[in-house]
Amino acid sequence: MLIVTCAVIIQHGKILICQRSSTMDLPLKWEFPGGKVEPGEDDALTIVREITEELHLEIEVVRRLQPVEHDYPAFRIRLVPFVARVIGGQLRLEEHADARWVTVDELAGYDWAPADVPIVEEVKGAIRF
Numbered sequence: 687m688l689i690v691t692c693a694v695i696i697q698h699g700k701i702l703i704c705q706r707s708s709t710m711d712l713p714l715k716w717e718f719p720g721g722k723v724e725p726g727e728d729d730a731l732t733i734v735r736e737i738t739e740e741l742h743l744e745i746e747v748v749r750r751l752q753p754v755e756h757d758y759p760a761f762r763i764r765l766v767p768f769v770a771r772v773i774g775g776q777l778r779l780e781e782h783a784d785a786r787w788v789t790v791d792e793l794a795g796y797d798w799a800p801a802d803v804p805i806v807e808e809v810k811g812a813i814r815f
């Protein structure tokens with residue numbers, strides 16, 4: 687099983703969502719940014735590392751949400767979400783096609799990676815701004 691972290695980054699009442707590029711797996715799907723946990727790596731460190739590498743933002747984890755397991759045709763994934771806030775850096779995309787700050791009500795209007803759908807639901811229900 688592939689273990690992948692993702693970040694629900696909240697700033698000024700909005701959430702950062704990212705669109706995978708046309709050359710990535712799940713091309714052009716929207717996701718919470720993040721990436722694979724490396725062998726022996728603590729997942730809370732993975733998410734901080736991945737957000738720096740992919741977005742040039744420094745984040746601090748606020749809390750962990752419920753992990754989601756999903757079967758894609760070629761692999762099974764456990765997606766581990768963290769609520770986080772920005773503590774430094776300037777947003778600059780290294781690999782995504784697009785990134786947007788959206789309200790919680792706007793989340794439903796995007797074409798999400800299938801594994802993210804339960805996380806979107808949890809965020810809609812559980813995050814208070």
Ligand SMILES: Nc1nc2c([nH]c(=O)n2[C@H]2C[C@H](O)[C@@H](COP(=O)(O)OP(=O)(O)OP(=O)(O)O)O2)c(=O)[nH]1
Pocket residue numbers: 690691692710711712716717718719720721722723736763765799800801802
């Ligand atoms: N980052 C991220 N990946 C997700 C999400 N939802 C989802 O199904 N995935 C899938 C897509 C990929 O198959 C896998 C993670 O891949 P990735 O390309 O983001 O990971 P990475 O940065 O560590 O990749 P790599 O290029 O270093 O191999 O998880 C999500 O919300 N965020």
